[in-house]
Amino acid sequence: MATVDVERKDGLAWVTVNRPEALNALSRAVIEELTGAFTRLRDDPEVGVVLMTGAGEKAFIAGADIAELAKESSHSARDNSLRGQAMCRSIEECGKPVIAVVNGYALGGGFEVALACHLRVASESARFGLPEVGLGIIPGYGGTQRLPRLVGKAIAIEMIVTGRQVNAQEAQRIGLVNRVVPPAELRGAAEALAREIMKNGPLAVRAALTSALAGLDETLRSGTDKEADAFGRIYETKDLHEGLAAFLEKRKPKFTGE
Numbered sequence: 001m002a003t004v005d006v007e008r009k010d011g012l013a014w015v016t017v018n019r020p021e022a023l024n025a026l027s028r029a030v031i032e033e034l035t036g037a038f039t040r041l042r043d044d045p046e047v048g049v050v051l052m053t054g055a056g057e058k059a060f061i062a063g064a065d066i067a068e069l070a071k072e073s074s075h076s077a078r079d080n081s082l083r084g085q086a087m088c089r090s091i092e093e094c095g096k097p098v099i100a101v102v103n104g105y106a107l108g109g110g111f112e113v114a115l116a117c118h119l120r121v122a123s124e125s126a127r128f129g130l131p132e133v134g135l136g137i138i139p140g141y142g143g144t145q146r147l148p149r150l151v152g153k154a155i156a157i158e159m160i161v162t163g164r165q166v167n168a169q170e171a172q173r174i175g176l177v178n179r180v181v182p183p184a185e186l187r188g189a190a191e192a193l194a195r196e197i198m199k200n201g202p203l204a205v206r207a208a209l210t211s212a213l214a215g216l217d218e219t220l221r222s223g224t225d226k227e228a229d230a231f232g233r234i235y236e237t238k239d240l241h242e243g244l245a246a247f248l249e250k251r252k253p254k255f256t257g258e
Helices: 028-042 074-092 109-116 143-151 153-162 168-173 183-198 202-215 220-234 238-248
Strands: 004-009 012-017 049-054 059-061 098-102 105-107 119-123 127-129 179-181
Touching: 004 028, 012 028, 012 183, 028 074, 049 059, 049 183, 059 098, 059 109, 074 109, 098 109, 098 183, 105 109, 109 127, 109 143, 119 168, 119 183, 127 168, 143 153, 168 179, 179 183, 202 220, 202 238
Parallel strands: 012 049, 049 098, 059 105, 098 119, 105 127, 119 179
Antiparallel strands: 004 012
């Protein structure tokens, strides 16, 4: 791929937007390549956790490609929004935990990509925001929907209608990011979190993640019913019996993903 690099190693996949000269802005090519990359990773049995970042030291993804946006019509802009939303869904519905490794600016469409990831580890120099209203447009890749679900209505609406950016420390305080570390420790901290996840049964992680995400669009009763269905299905796996046996035998489990 021309703008997105994918590196697989020891059960992890690093997805890197590689346009540092443009602060990793989301061109149409980047959107298409990210969608394809996450679609393929969803079905890759060798990958347990995906880590996503941007090339260089300045930006995770600094936003959409403004030069492309300036050429849009009302009809093509809607199509662009739908493409960006499909890309974010491909990340969110990957079926494996996706960690945004935020090494700098995560603004506009870049912030929306980070919101579509399941976890966020940020450098102390990271900044987050939806500045679209300052350009006379609005977030179009799911930001107006995912941000309120993550940080609550009041904080989200303030960020959306003012375009205000928040630094990494404030982002952690409001529940936007999971961990904040010095820049030199960012990749190591993200991989440590990924390894912590990968100690667990991969089928159980996938089922739990899917259940949690599905419940966000359900009533509590409907969500817990679906959780019970998933709880029952996991008993059909070899990993479940291995995990319980290992606990009773006081040893580490050897999960196989079966």
